[in-house]
Amino acid sequence: MSNAIEAEGLVKRYGETTALDGVDLTVPAGKILGVLGPNGAGKTTAVRILATLLRPDAGTARVGGYDVLRDPVAVRGLIGLTGQYASVDEDLSGRDNLVLIGRLLDMSKADARTRGAELLARFDLSEAADRPVKTYSGGMRRRLDLAASLVGRPRVLYLDEPTTGLDPHSRNEVWDIVRRLADEGVTVLLTTQYLEEADQLADRITVFDHGRVVADGTPGELKRKISGQTLQVRPTNRDDIEIVAKILLDLTGAQPSRDVDSGVLNTPVDDTMLVSAVIKRLDEAGVGVDELGLRLASLDEVFLAITGSKEGARA
């Protein structure tokens, strides 16, 4: 299978800041790559280079076989971009925005109108089509932004944090749209700060931190690597905390972390069978607990596990 996006050794500096420090990326045609990373990791910089908006200081990138520096116009003919910040015209209506883009893509007036109406209907914006975009809600704006990047039926789509700031309902709508596009064979590069989002949508995940790729793999591989779950225990009696800590240490082989204020102990687990063993041991020791459960690793914990430092997850 051929690759729709290939980047090697991308470097971009802004004065003292190194936004990208030698990044490699590959996305096979028709797949979804999730680029996961905290604020300032370099996600937007990478997207802007791949969208021909920014020139890297070093490295090469090809999209659909075309070099982004040598054949930018050919690359632009293949891609659609939904930037991190709304890239639609606030003063124009949703319809006018889409027709304008169709016209810029050399469609006739009639074709541009037809395509615009089609996308408005598909993204559930027909009713608001003739209102200025500044009256749209956040979710509507995002959908219009997505629609705008699809007017030219791109083969490769960049979505830079498409759900940041959206309520859960709107987020689910965007997810559905992305899944449908992938079903139609569009290659998608999606950046996100949420492990869950990357997990839900992506075929592969590349984790960025401080301008570097710190991990790369399928969601399953990554989750295994970071022992995806955390066991949380809160003894009823604060004095029992040492006993519980010892039990957890015995069973997991690692010192659990303690939150002194809430009296909660946390420990990463990779085998969920461990939970019953913990319950059995607590029972034997006669320790009562108010809370005992598994939860998914937070992004903080993901970065802690991958980079070995908490610094990566300042976000």
Add this chain to the structure above:
Amino acid sequence: MTTAIAVPTTSVGPVKALAHGMVLAGRNLRKTLKSPEQLLDVTIMPLIMLLMFVYLFGGAIGGGDRDAYLQMLLPGMMAQTILFATLGTGVGLCTDITKGVFDRFRSMPIARSAPLFGAVLGDVIRYVASSSILLVFGLILGFDITTDPASAVLAVAMTVAFGLCLCWISAWVGMLVKSPQAVPGVMVAFIMPLGFASNVFVQTNTLPDWLKAFADIQPVSLLAEVNRGLLTGGPVGGPLLGTLAWMAGFVAVFYPLAMVTYRRRMR
């Protein structure tokens, strides 16, 4: 090497570039029409200036003959007004490039220069509106077109064309500065001397020699002369040649500067 290889599209042809520029100009027109209050600065301000100069200073400057002063003032004010109107081009452009929508345009297979052209061409409506409203208001105040309607239309057209050439300075400044609010501050250094050290408000023979030398040959004075000839009779040829030379000069210098700065900023 004679190996035939497919040449990838590295640039957009001039015909397409023009078409894209027109589409984007259409976008700016549409935006102006949707919020006509944007036209206030290029219409109300000149009207106030006109009233002020005719009724406040006109008596003193024109030696008591307000009507004669209006005949001299109005054609010149058209030139002065268009000069101020070019400010908006730089402000608009700078506003646009700091917004996400410009990123979208640049990620599409259109000519790099199209957004710049679109912004400039889209301002035509502002220029037409400001010159014609000023002329109509002048007529209400008693200005007399002693030539013919066709010449009057020509005067407006000439003024608009002048604005389209001059606005590349503003476009260049709009590319240079970080925020749109900074554009007027820079432009004032250029607009004030051209607007006021001119023959628009006073006869240049009332000026000191060195100032008169400048005021007689600078573009706003020359356009004022052309407009006077077209609206109230008199020689047009000489000042017209001078004006056209200035217009060509502005485009030759500031269009490339604006373009280079734009490309650099957009990288």
